[in-house]
Amino acid sequence: MPAHPARQPVLEAHAIRKEFPGVVALDGVDFRLFPGDVHALMGENGAGKSTLIKVLTGVYASDGGEIVLNGRPVRITGPLQAQRAGISTVYQEVNLCPNLSVAENIFIGREPRRLGLVHWSELRTRAARLVASLDLDVDVSAPLNSYSIAIQQLVAIVRAVDVSAKVLILDEPTSSLDRDEVRQLFTVLRRLRDQGVAILFVSHFLEQIYEICDRMTILRDGRVEGEYAIGELSQADLVARMIGGELAGLEDLSGRHGPHAEADAAPFLRAEGLARSGAVEPYDLTIRAGEVVGLAGLLGSGRTEAARLLFGADRSTEGSVRIEDAVVTLPTPRAAISYGIAFCSEDRKTEGLVGELTVRENIVLALQAARGWLRPLSRARQDEIALRWIRSLDVRPDDPETLVRNLSGGNQQKVLLARWLITDPRLLILDEPTRGIDIGAKAEIQKLVAELAQDGMSVLFISAELEEVLRLSHRVGVLRDRRLVAELPNDGSLTPERIMATIASGAPS
Template sequence: MTEPVVDMRGISVEFPGVKALQEVDFRLFPGEVHALMGENGAGKSTLIKALTGVHPLAAGEIRHAGEPVSFAGPAQAQAAGISTVYQEVNLCANLTVAENILLGREPRKFGRIDGKGMRRRSAELLARIGLRIDPGSVLGSHPIAVQQLVAIARAVAVDAQVLVLDEPTSSLDVDEVAELFRIIRVLRDEGVAVLFVTHFLEQVYEISDRMTVLRNGRLVGERMTASFSRIDLVSAMLGREMGVLEEIEHRSGNTPGEPLLVAQGLGRKGSVAPFDLEVRAGEVVGLAGLLGSGRTEVARLLFGADKADSGRVLVDGTPLRLTGPRAAIGAGIAFSSEDRKAEGVVADLTIRDNLVLALQAARGWARPVPRRQADELVAKYVEMLDIRPADADAVVGTLSGGNQQKVLLARWLVTEPRLLILDEPTRGIDVGAKAQIQKVVADLAADGMAVVFISAELEEVVRIADRVVVMRDRKMVAELGGDAGVDDVMELIAGTVDEPAEAEVVVTPIDKAVAS
């Protein structure tokens, strides 16, 4: 085996109050595709940024080509032959392909930019990766997949020894992914070391030679891909935190009511494949899958936060014209986002103001919620959810993560929804707060509310859900009953067992009169 081109030893990165990486080792060899795996918050992006000089090290050492290095930033890392292409293409759409590839490194002639030389050099770089486009064409005239390949051409223009690809396939279709993989193999065969970050298991096993798994900022292990079974990989990524929330009784066996919401062939290109889903009153339907499997995308389509381009949604058997979240709220659908900071609580507002936001949106801003009603609602839900401090005027940004999550849940309960969609409601909070939130969910379902419950922690999904819908690679692949165990779900996520036969999902364009 050759010496690693990148050798990171004992890497620790800390932020105020957070240990993002703890003594992580990572090796990258020339001529290999190395997948960096882990769930959200595992430390993948932090490790990349530590390598490229974005984050300083609290401890550890980085060696590049055998020599200790400490880059001051991405530009210095790139000059040393380590190039990164991020999920979002950071190029200039209004410039030509050639100008983007050689931006800042334009060939010059007599002190001026050599336009012909620039197009010729760009053509050589494009030919190297087999991309046949006009270097003089405007970058913005090409689809996102081509723009991403141009970003790769720019990255290798500096004779890169290391190419870091951070979620490069998230917005690509099957054919575009195949073209990207062809180019990755070309570069690998030339001796370039490729660090590949993705959440798609199928792609990992198709393209990678080796993989490293992180979990909660720590190294789980490094293995050759061929010797790492999918079920072992999923187990390594998720961990097995058994015993959490044991006091919550398994709800399997609860008798649900009539179908409340039915999705038929609902889908969005590039987001999630068309799916059928039925949610009945008084039941909890769990959505299980790895990050990037399509769980959140399903939730956003059901709430109208994203617009579907196929299928429809019916509520009580009647097609719903789901034009956006306000229409969903009007139909009795509530959605608590996984990102409570960006899409959930408003940190600078009080508990009272946060709690009545959704109700105010449903009423319209011309009909403000009376102060007396707001105070009564706050008192009710602060007591029900044990929100601390029990002060309506407390600023939400000063509350703990668990109490912020309770405020967000209370906001939607105030609207008295018939269907409550919860996306990662217990992530990042302590066990006590988890127990309280899950008990509330169980009680709500027992009282007749329909709940869609999304969580990366499979133990809590199978414990609380009456049915578990399994997602993989942005598709619904199976549905399991309430007696399903964690191992059953993990095998389906990993794709190691045959998926149950299901009726074919009929994909139909959205009806303009009945948008869903």
């Protein structure tokens, strides 16, 4: 490890070990965090990042090793104790109470009291002051779930920051934020850093890492690959170290498909004036067989809402859908599935997988649902299907009887993809399929999408990452303020900047 300016680390971990049934998640991990540093924790999905964070914050007890806080060995037995010791965490998925008010969420468990009772007005005043200090326009007495995920995340950060943190851990804090919100967050982080707070930052966005971080630790397969100052490694080097030199998954996808090879193919699905009041304005969209249509737009622009109408996840209030020229109604997902439409939700945990079921059961779920309970897939058939897809998508661990909730995010995404691919869909709707997953799995999923389209499957691809949308799509629909404002052919001249300009101006440029 490179020498560090003569400062004492505020947090040190030595030889941390953590096992789960069948998996060694952390194997002798050493880690240190200096005050006044923003420190990146890097690694692929399943490398052990989340596990390490959970050990540091007392969510998991380690099976070995030692944690030193301010030079003294500590035993962190739970999140509350970690918080008291000065370690606060904001997780990837917002872990607040959506039905409580913003103010209550900020002070939950440490409410200001008067005569033993909660001092409500004081609580609200203090919450309002905190929120204002971050330039957030939020009514602290409104329930948290009346705000977007992005705001909820910022509220979680407000809460963590206010717990007078010496160490602030941010697990994928930016995955659901738009650019302005990220800037806002970074401003806050820099201020905290200058105050001497040690910040541990986990993100899959390499640009952000290079923008905000001072140092990084790279994990691979539960071990430390190394600790570096941010200037020491180029992005390419970093990626190579994260995935261990196997760059196979990263091959260039461009040239996999002609820019608009399918322009003359018959339309598979056509939406005409399709809308749902309060969610998305009337839009027209045609998706041809073998075509990848991208949807771009900021968070809350109606990307997801537009797609949900095509799957029957929400009912449309006006407009119509034609599938191969026949007008159809899509009142339920079941109806859409019967027309060969599949939908991978952006919210894997609550809308995608059933956590307490096994990988095998999750994979066969949609197919089994379509067959009905009286026509079960035999166990042998299930095992065969599950094993085949675990192998071809490289799901880890590769045991089909693992509970899905014990898988990392990227592997969960693969299971969800497998569930729909075995139904042999004609239109696959992917909503943020690569959000929060590592670069290796991301490349694999992108490659798969391109291959599927080449074999004639239609794909509706939604992503906040414009580069990704551009790389895969034949056409890109741009949404802004719940309206489909433009449809841009990806003819080689389309750039992320042009899409951004369209989002910004609301008109094709």
